[in-house]
Amino acid sequence: MTDSDTSLRDRLVDAGVELLAAEGLQALTLREIARRAGVSHGAPRRYFPTHLELLSAIARRGFTDLAERTRQALDRETGGARAQVAALAGAYLEFALERPGMYELMFRHDLLESGRLGLRETSLPLFSLLTGLVGAADPGADAPRVAGALWANLHGLAQLWRWRSLQLATGEADLATLLETVLVAHLGPGGGR
């Protein structure tokens, strides 16, 4: 029941999540994670044969957190399908802005190749959820195609905004109106609110 009876595997991932939030992605060293978990630098190898697999496990934590967050946002939203798409999109952007390090890691595919299979299982459900909502919001549209385009737009919006590229390119735009612009573009001016 003490602090140290949770398996080292979990403690490593915990330490990694903390370190990622505190110091950023480039600080997420194998040896530093081990240090924070209070073990030697060779210990993680028992559970994660390579550094990338440990990073993948940390990213997986991020994907489940994101799924949980969007689930809550959808539960709170009582409006129609269009409003639920907006809620999902808003939750996505909030996540990207509040946990930039984690968001960065989650989409650094060059760091996650080994855990690719597991990651698909965590990120694909979110996309099919979006597809379903899009189909419900606009029954006439080709839902997978529109959902794909919208997803790409959300992702790009999150990235460019985090880099302050959109801020200095568009001048004074704020993120909320940009998001609204994106939603209107892909779903039409629809009566949703």
Added chain:
Amino acid sequence: MTDSDTSLRDRLVDAGVELLAAEGLQALTLREIARRAGVSHGAPRRYFPTHLELLSAIARRGFTDLAERTRQALDRETGGARAQVAALAGAYLEFALERPGMYELMFRHDLLESGRLGLRETSLPLFSLLTGLVGAADPGADAPRVAGALWANLHGLAQLWRWRSLQLATGEADLATLLETVLVAHLGPGGGR
């Protein structure tokens, strides 16, 4: 007039561009670039005080290449503003797919912070060009906002497509129709083309 009278500075950037295309971003080591340029590992320091500055110089080369490419695409396109936006977007995506390593580097802002100022000068003109075209294609729209949203969409499209995320999420979509979907979304079904 021999091969070696071009300054070492340029030779380093050349070697970096080649190495990036041949082996990918993670192979773009300071020491390996120096090896390919035929100098010792300490030599680059004369021209690039830090590794990031060398990477920034390589990325700058990419930005000028991209600008050149879009310029040519626009010259070839004789249609209206709407068609020119499509040409610009197509050139952008082609660049991202044909030179994935360079594209990756160009948007790894964590690797380019030092040369940020110079990079702004090379990427901002492209955006204002897009803004102008959008304004011409749809005079009624808030051009900077629409251009920003469209830019984000292009960027996200390029990223997700490179990672094969869109392919396996949407099933069978091809990139050209996805791009058309995006253009229709932001500019309307417009009579362009």
Added chain:
DNA sequence: CAGAACACGTAGACACTGTCTACGGGCGCC
């Protein structure tokens, strides 16, 4: 209950990285 097998973490070596510093050689300028 004694002994063997094993899970688990330690410690050191290795090749590699980016940065820093001292050094030398070849050029032009007064």
Added chain:
DNA sequence: GGCGCCCGTAGACAGTGTCTACGTGTTCTG
């Protein structure tokens, strides 16, 4: 001709990820 001074070399340093040999404590087993 001799004095500087670019410009590149070479080695050291701390840090990284991976690999391997080594204990130590626990847990099954006969």
